[in-house]
Amino acid sequence: MMSDWRDTPSLVSAMVFAVGWFAGWVGFVRARHLPHAPGTSLTSTSTTATRRPVSVIIPCRNEADNLAELLPNLFGVLHADDQVIVVDDDSTDATAAIAQDHHVVVVSGGALPSGWAGKSFACWRGAQQSTHDALVFLDADVRLGPTAMNDIMVVLQQHPQALVSVLPFHRTVTRVERLSMMFNVVSSMVASVTTKTEARRVAYGPFMAVHRDTYLRSGGHAHASVRSAVVEDLALARVMPLAIPLLAHESQVEYRMYANGLRQFIEGWTKNTAIGAASVPRWSSVLVIAWVVSLCGGTVISVWLCALSAVQMFVLARRVGNFGVVSAVLYPLHVLTFVLVALRSLVRSALFGSVVWRGRQIATR
DSSP states (O other): OOOOTTSOOOHHHHHHHHHHHHHHHHHHHHOOBOOOOTTOOTTOOOOOOOOOOEEEEEEESSOHHHHHHHHHHHHTTSOTTOEEEEEEOSOSSSHHHHHHHTTOEEEEOOSOOTTOOHHHHHHHHHHHTOOSSEEEEEOTTEEEOTTHHHHHHHHHHHSTTEEEEEEOEEOOOSHHHHTTHHHHHHHHHTTTTOOTTOSSOOOOTTEEEEEHHHHHHHTGGGSTTTTTOSSHHHHHHHHSSEEEEEEOOTTTEEEOOOTTOHHHHHHHHHHHHHHHHTTSOHHHHHHHHHHHHHHHHHHHHOHHHHHHHHHHHHHHHHHHBOOOHHHHHTHHHHHHHHHHHHHHHHHIIIIISEEEETTEEEEOO
16 A cells, blocks of 8 residues: 555655755754954944955946946945946946946956856956955845945955855845745855865855955966856855855845846856856765755655755745745745756756856856
8 A cells, every 4th residue: 555645754764854854954054154243233334344445346247227226235335445346248238337327447348258258257357457455246136234345354354365255145026036045045055064175165156255466366267267167156266275155144245136037047047056066065065965855855755754844944045035934835846946957057068068148158168
């Protein structure tokens, strides 16, 4: 007689599930948050904390809407002597005009040289125009809280040879955007068991800080293994002496990803998921795989295991975005989405040797 999924699972099934379930909690506990600088808090409105000036580099390809929101946000949290550089990566919209209207340094990316990916070239071009010792690379869809710049600079001061990066809190609005839940949780876990001796270092590209000398000595985005990389943040982390990936608290650093619908969602996560997996620390990969197996197994084996996974998903997801109870209960749909996009990424990379992002073909091998 076939067993009902409402029955108590077998001992073996329960033990296999438990291994993966606890792996998820290990990733949750070990992932570190961006600490608050002394004298600051999430509710602080002051940006007067003492720190050295920074050069903020914003690579942009058709980011007019995001840039129109980001620049006023930056002017509210930066100091008067900070530098803002917008690199227009061959945009076809009003990106350059909006940057000029806000009186920041505007750099034209120009024709993309052979062997370069667009974002890496834009970041490198911006770094050449920087005037301060501290470089901050910022995606246009990121929004900074009043303490964020001071917070990341304190960590950089403590680790002057490091590439310090932050995974923003994901502020979602639409149903399509909420499908990013599983991707965000996995992203938060990939750096949780990395070590200082791990060659496969991790960085979060939306918000990164590094000393200019360290960046240039390592080759930065011009390094041979970085300039053409599809997932340039992970490639950059591997050529740095040290990489420190951190998670943002809600209201400290936020972003809104893939607000333009399902096609952008699929293209963006196809670019990042399976392709980036090759650069993830090995033990992080083991942890994530074990956890995903527990999610898949619990869903089909027992309603009780499914309930445990839903509770766990709610706790993990609330840490990385405004994902609610409904998203957690529907976690099997999110797991299925994650697996399908990962498979699509593998197929695109293996069969076609490229992925598409913002109208460009990006080589994956």
